[in-house]
Amino acid sequence: MITRPPGAFRLFVLFSGSTRAALLKYLRSSAIAVICALSLAGCQPTAEYQVAVSRDLDARLATFRGSTMAEFSARTGLLPLDAYPITGGRVFVIEGQPIFVTLPATSVTPAVTRGAACRLLVSTEQTSTTRTADDWKITGIQHSGPCNNLTVRD
Structure with missing residues (x-):
């Protein structure tokens, strides 16, 4: 029979008669911390990837600053759905093609x-x-949603 080492936590036992299950019956808190840290570390590359994709998209969209809406539409193939006035200009609302995930x-x-x-x-x-x-010169572009596959023709 395995005894509980000092400072160890009891885990559930899948097969009480099994030797492997008996070996996994107790884990030290340091081992639990390592397991948690490794599982959380798997999320970090995804977050870093999303930041890199967003940074790349921001750089591609920044190239349109100073160009006109006609040039923007010609290079992206996107047309505004709506526009609303702001002080000194307008904000054009543009939506890309929908992406469906099932x-x-x-x-x-x-x-x-x-x-x-x-x-x-x-x-x-x-x-x-x-x-x-x-007649509309672009001063800035904000994006939301899945814009990382936005195509820009040269």
Whole structure:
């Protein structure tokens, strides 16, 4: 019979008659801390990847500062859905193509499909009075949603 070492925590036993289960019956708190740290470390590369993707997208969108809405639409293929006035200009609302993700059904839950689209808020200032796409100079772009596959033609 295995006795509990000092400072160890009791874990559940899957097969009480098994030697392996008996060996895993007690773990020290340091071993539990190591297991938790290793499982949390697996999340860090994903977060770092998302930051890198967002930084890359910000850099690609920053190249549009100073260009017109006509140039933006020609290079991205995206057209504004709506616009609202702000002091000194307009903000154009642009949505990309929706992306759908489906989780398959299990024996307990039905299949679930979720859709999301890239949304861009393009801040502009008016450069002339004719109010065409060539008259709105881009001053900044904010993004939300799955925008990392936004295509930009040269």
